[in-house]
Amino acid sequence: DGGITQSPKYLFRKEGQNVTLSCEQNLNHDAMYWYRQDPGQGLRLIYYSQIVNDFQKGDIAEGYSVSREKKESFPLTVTSAQKNPTAFYLCATRGGLETQYFGPGTRLLVL
Amino acid sequence: AQSVTQPDIHITVSEGASLELRCNYSYGATPYLFWYVQSPGQGLQLLLKYFSGDTLVQGIKGFEAEFKRSQSSFNLRKPSVHWSDAAEYFCAVEMFPGGGADGLTFGKGTHLIIQP
Numbered sequence: 404d405g406g407i408t409q410s411p412k413y414l415f416r417k418e419g420q421n422v423t424l425s426c427e428q429n430l431n432h433d434a435m436y437w438y439r440q441d442p443g444q445g446l447r448l449i450y451y452s453q454i455v456n457d458f459q460k461g462d463i464a465e466g467y468s469v470s471r472e473k474k475e476s477f478p479l480t481v482t483s484a485q486k487n488p489t490a491f492y493l494c495a496t497r498g499g500l501e502t503q504y505f506g507p508g509t510r511l512l513v514l
Numbered sequence: 515a516q517s518v519t520q521p522d523i524h525i526t527v528s529e530g531a532s533l534e535l536r537c538n539y540s541y542g543a544t545p546y547l548f549w550y551v552q553s554p555g556q557g558l559q560l561l562l563k564y565f566s567g568d569t570l571v572q573g574i575k576g577f578e579a580e581f582k583r584s585q586s587s588f589n590l591r592k593p594s595v596h597w598s599d600a601a602e603y604f605c606a607v608e609m610f611p612g613g614g615a616d617g618l619t620f621g622k623g624t625h626l627i628i629q630p
Contacts, residue, residue: 446604446620505550506557507557
């Protein structure tokens with residue numbers, strides 16, 4: 404079964420806690436992206452990675468961190484520095500000049 | 515700075531009626547253009563895209579969009595909507611797909627409601 408998987412579907416964060424969202428793909432795509440979606444705001448780019456061991460900040464990277472140790476995986480950590488983390492997080496991939504394809508998303512809620 | 519505007523936050527259409535969702539962009543040059551659809555709590559699905567060539571592009575689920583350079587617009591249309599078309603629709607643009615630094619820039623979305 405090919406595609407992009409994101410886990411967990413729902414994630415709860417306590418005050419001051421770091422949490423990590425998983426994004427895995429078996430499409431053999433080089434580029435991977437993380438977006439944040441807030442109601443009425445559309446999607447905003449957090450981080451992206453075009454190749455393994457390299458990543459770049461997007462428009463709203465503060466309070467987030469990523470790693471890209473494997474082509475298949477691009478985890479996003481929401482750190483305690485992110486003061487308003489409640490949102491829907493979407494991972495996307497792209498192979499070459501193709502369009503971006505999106506995973507099913509993770510909803511992060513603060514306890 | 516590049517921007518995408520979807521002027522309509524909500525649109526209500528009767529089932530079987532035609533639909534047009536508006537999208538305008540602000541860029542120095544013609545970007546690559548996309549429409550995505552999102553059902554509640556789900557990821558985004560690509561409906562159609564415009565890179566170059568024929569300015570009227572056909573997509574999935576009976577949707578089409580027309581690129582108008584003079585108006586910086588890329589409006590989405592469907593001749594007859596179905597109740598299953600109720601969803602959030604996003605217009606997106608990108609300057610350098612596959613090699614660009616910035617990823618997609620999205621509009622804020624239009625929520626489509628279908629009346630029976």
